[in-house]
Amino acid sequence: MARIKKGAVARKIHFAEKRDAWVRHHRYLAMDSMKQMLKRPLSAALTWMVIAIALSLPTLMVMALLNLKQITGPLNEGAQLSLYLDKSVSANRAEQLAIELKQRPEIKGTRYISPNDGLQEFKEFSGLGNIIDSLEDNPLPALIVIQPVEETAATVEGLKIMLEALPEAETVQLDLIWVQRLNQISRIAERVVGVLGLILSMAVVLVVGNTIRLAIESRRDEILVIKLVGATDAFVRRPFLYMGFWYGLAGGIFAVIIVTTCYWYLHEPVTRLISTLSAGFIFESIHWWGALLVIVTSISISMFGTVMAVSRHIRAIEPT
Incomplete structure (x- = not known):
């Protein structure tokens, strides 16, 4: 019984050590990938802004449609x-x-x-x-x-x-005929927003993929040495995956900043104009859950582009 208890305790300690080492390794990779990204601040800032602009355009259009529905909603009644x-x-x-x-x-x-x-x-x-x-x-x-x-x-x-x-x-x-026509225009605009969002998402995937490809090429010798000592492709991929995460996070945050800035810039003239048409109109901005959705979407798209890039290029780098 004593041997069984000692074996169980040893396995538990071994598992805890592996878990702590895994956490330390990922924490190190996350911080190191951020440092590697910030070594080229201009390139990183340009990538962030490309992601931010690509996401802010459809977000602003969605916000405009939501405010338009606030005007046309009461007109559909009665x-x-x-x-x-x-x-x-x-x-x-x-x-x-x-x-x-x-x-x-x-x-x-x-x-x-x-x-x-x-x-x-x-x-x-x-x-x-x-x-x-x-x-x-x-x-x-x-x-x-x-x-x-x-x-x-x-x-x-x-x-x-x-x-x-x-x-x-x-x-x-x-x-109600003119209101029905306005609703049809609104539905067309929703589809335009969807198509535009899809096209811009593909552009973000390509931009992030190309950025990660350049990062992989700049560390090609380092990857060759790591693979020579037995590192797997999964091990080599991790820092670049974290880099894609940071690109997506920063791009999403900048997108929210752009949308919020546009809202405050347009708030006064839009409110003054629409108040003459609808007394109860409130110019809605992006909510906290909308901002969170933009950031999560940015991270998801960036990670998708990163996975595509690292899966292709790291596999091609093999020591001879």
Whole structure:
């Protein structure tokens, strides 16, 4: 029993020593790879900035899309149809028609706007009071604003066809058409951001891969000596993998700095402009989780380029 206990203790001590040695080795490689990278500060800074710019461009576009959705989001709620009545329809008949339409199950509510009320609203919002006062006749027709119960495309389109068939109707307009077109443009922009992000990610992979390749070539003699004494490819790869990690980390941090700087530079003019269109608008910046995502993405892309470079070039360096 004593021998068994001594053997278990010896194995535990041996495992602890191997673990501590592994930790010390990786800590040394991490610090040494940073020192090797900083020996060429200009080259390192250029690589960091290439990564930062490549990541900041799609990040800024995503941030712009999120702020755009903040504006268009409320506009998507409450689809309305505007039923413009024929000028021959009397005011009493128009009011009665609004009441009749409100009683239909597919219609949630109606609001009758007389020609005089419509002209007054247009006068207030257009700022063309003097021109409107000079008109001899009121050119606006009577209007019934209709809010459907269901706002799906099929339901609203069917309701539009029903209203156009009314004898009092002159034309029916769906007030949400321009918002739907804006949403389509927004979806196209999202795909553009995705394609741009993919292209720039490939550029980062190539830049980091080329940088690591140059670092491998500069230490070619050192790698040959290490391999002569029995070092494996995995052992030789480790310092360069850490170097790729530092490139990605620094590039991601600089990308967050660029995005934050652009936000503060644009905050005042954008807020002043959009506040005239949407009272509750808040110009959103990148959140902490967004910044963390940018940094993690930068490290992942950089590590991918590093792995591709070291797997190819270190295998090709063999002592003869």
